[in-house]
Amino acid sequence: MQEKLPCGLKIAIIDRAFKRIMDKWASDMELTFAQVRVLTEISDMEDKGISEINQKDLERYEKVSHPTMTGILQRLESKGFVKCRTSEVDKRFKKISCTEKSVGMNKKLEQKDNQIFKEICKGFSENEIKTFNSFLDRIIENISADDLNVLERSI
Numbered sequence: 001m002q003e004k005l006p007c008g009l010k011i012a013i014i015d016r017a018f019k020r021i022m023d024k025w026a027s028d029m030e031l032t033f034a035q036v037r038v039l040t041e042i043s044d045m046e047d048k049g050i051s052e053i054n055q056k057d058l059e060r061y062e063k064v065s066h067p068t069m070t071g072i073l074q075r076l077e078s079k080g081f082v083k084c085r086t087s088e089v090d091k092r093f094k095k096i097s098c099t100e101k102s103v104g105m106n107k108k109l110e111q112k113d114n115q116i117f118k119e120i121c122k123g124f125s126e127n128e129i130k131t132f133n134s135f136l137d138r139i140i141e142n143i144s145a146d147d148l149n150v151l152e153r154s155i
Contacts, residue, residue: 038072043106054093
């Protein structure tokens, strides 16, 4: 029956299943998956040696509005996952950093992502997984903001 489903619907089903698993994992840490993604980005930036992480950086990366990111950061700070202090470089910004509680979140997310991917690709050969990943990479390369805008206007 699955072969009769349109490709877009198949992708949506996979996306929803993946998000549902990630949401459950995040909720076990009393977080939302959106909060985990932000923590992951902060953790990754810190690992790369970026010393001044501010809210604008995170808004651009996550493609969310200022009020949305403000809410996410306030909740993360109240739960003890991040520290927000006035930037020493530019007093208009807050410097955001991980606490002991959230250091290494990027590595935890990568491990969870790999675990889920292995589970949903159960029964695939190593070669099939490699090929599938190369297809995904090519699809991502084909997607750009301009391409999506053109497609949205033509629908």
